Amino acid sequence: MLTNKVLENLPFSIRRRLEPYIEAVQVMTETSNPKVLRAMAPSGIRGLILQRGKQGVPTKMPSHHETHFDWTYPNDQPEMRELYTRAKEQQWNGEDLPWDIDVDPENPEVPIIPPEFMSYDELRGMGIKLTELEQHRLNASVGAWMLSQFLHGEQGALFAAAQVTEAVQFFDGKLYGSTQVVDEGRHVEVFHRYLDTKLNKLYQINDNLFVIIDALIQDSRWDLKFLGMQIMVEGLALGAFGTLYQMTKEPLLKELLKKVIQDEARHVHYGVIALRDHFQNELSESEQREREDWAFEVALLMRNRFLSYEVYEEWFEHKITRKQWAHMVSHSPGFEIFRQVMFQRLVPNLREIGLLSDRIKPHYERVGLMQYFDGRSADHLSGDELIAELDAA
Numbered sequence: 001m002l003t004n005k006v007l008e009n010l011p012f013s014i015r016r017r018l019e020p021y022i023e024a025v026q027v028m029t030e031t032s033n034p035k036v037l038r039a040m041a042p043s044g045i046r047g048l049i050l051q052r053g054k055q056g057v058p059t060k061m062p063s064h065h066e067t068h069f070d071w072t073y074p075n076d077q078p079e080m081r082e083l084y085t086r087a088k089e090q091q092w093n094g095e096d097l098p099w100d101i102d103v104d105p106e107n108p109e110v111p112i113i114p115p116e117f118m119s120y121d122e123l124r125g126m127g128i129k130l131t132e133l134e135q136h137r138l139n140a141s142v143g144a145w146m147l148s149q150f151l152h153g154e155q156g157a158l159f160a161a162a163q164v165t166e167a168v169q170f171f172d173g174k175l176y177g178s179t180q181v182v183d184e185g186r187h188v189e190v191f192h193r194y195l196d197t198k199l200n201k202l203y204q205i206n207d208n209l210f211v212i213i214d215a216l217i218q219d220s221r222w223d224l225k226f227l228g229m230q231i232m233v234e235g236l237a238l239g240a241f242g243t244l245y246q247m248t249k250e251p252l253l254k255e256l257l258k259k260v261i262q263d264e265a266r267h268v269h270y271g272v273i274a275l276r277d278h279f280q281n282e283l284s285e286s287e288q289r290e291r292e293d294w295a296f297e298v299a300l301l302m303r304n305r306f307l308s309y310e311v312y313e314e315w316f317e318h319k320i321t322r323k324q325w326a327h328m329v330s331h332s333p334g335f336e337i338f339r340q341v342m343f344q345r346l347v348p349n350l351r352e353i354g355l356l357s358d359r360i361k362p363h364y365e366r367v368g369l370m371q372y373f374d375g376r377s378a379d380h381l382s383g384d385e386l387i388a389e390l391d392a393a
């Protein structure tokens with residue numbers, strides 16, 4: 001690509017400053033669907049170019065959805081009503097987690113994420129030699145980065161859950177949604193407390209995650225909010241939480257994740273039942289295509305661009321390029337597993353809601369995600385079954 005050639009010949013300091021912008025343009029022009037481009041471009045500019053999530057001031061996003069009232073209070077969705085009952089019975093208090101456990105993120109005996117998460121050999125090849133202590137510290141940074149992104153995602157989920165509770169037309173969905181709002185509030189509480197009191201560190205929101213949250217919070221269409229939050233972000237989070245649950249040796253974090261995973265399993269289940277009929281029966285062919293392309297675009301953003309750049313900026317910005325960092329991270333053994341497993345939960349749900357048509361399948365095939373096609377979707381997998389599966393693996 002011409003831009004890469006031009007970049008390679010520029011002095012390092014200029015190249016380092018230009019790289020994020022070139023990358024932003026590449027991300028925004030990846031889609032071939034003009035409707036998706038139109039819907040995502042303003043969020044892309046706010047997130048990738050203006051970096052609105054990193055200004056150190058509150059971010060304001062206008063909402064454009066309609067609030068749907070129903071004064072007849074119908075019992076219209078038995079499966080959602082059942083989820084509502086289950087959600088009320090399974091509430092828990094974040095204060096009851098074992099907060100008295102001492103956490104030292106740099107202790108190699110009890111790592112937050114496993115040491116093989118980063119490829120230290122490749123870093124050495126780029127001229128960066130880290131002592132053992134520095135390696136533990138870098139590892140702790142990546143763990144804190146990951147949990148910070150979980151926390152920012154939870155804040156997005158809290159507001160998105162409130163928005164869809166207003167916007168959906170199913171009354172049983174609104175009742176269920178009220179429990180999800182409480183769940184997400186609790187998730188913000190526990191992840192923030194863990195980062196604040198145990199890791200003493202909070203990274204800023206990743207620009208790509210910001211783009212996704214910005215796009216779905218401002219979209220007026222309720223089903224796009226659902227698709228973005230309940231299926232994509234929550235589906236990926238469920239995979240990510242599950243991998244971290246399996247990988248971490250830190251007992252408080254393990255317990256925290258176990259509780260959160262059980263809540264998230266309900267949230268994704270809700271997303272699947274809300275969208276299944278809607279996508280199959282209510283949409284025109286071009287609306288269906290737009291959602292398919294939108295979902296694939298978001299999947300790519302999370303697969304290819306969610307690469308701890310905030311850790312790079314803190315540690316190595318003056319030593320290696322973003323591109324070198326991206327190569328190292330995306331080829332490190334831990335991250336590779338992490339990224340793959342994130343999609344293991346998402347892909348079956350996309351199939352279930354009808355967004356993996358024969359037209360789009362080759363795109364998923366190309367990026368290696370079709371291997372998860374036959375997995376169980378969230379409406380056939382309770383939180384307890386999910387935890388049992390993770391414990392057995």
Ligand SMILES: [Fe+2]
Pocket residue numbers: 154157183184187264
């Ligand atoms: Fe959550």
Ligand SMILES: [Fe+2]
Pocket residue numbers: 157184234263264267
């Ligand atoms: Fe959630």
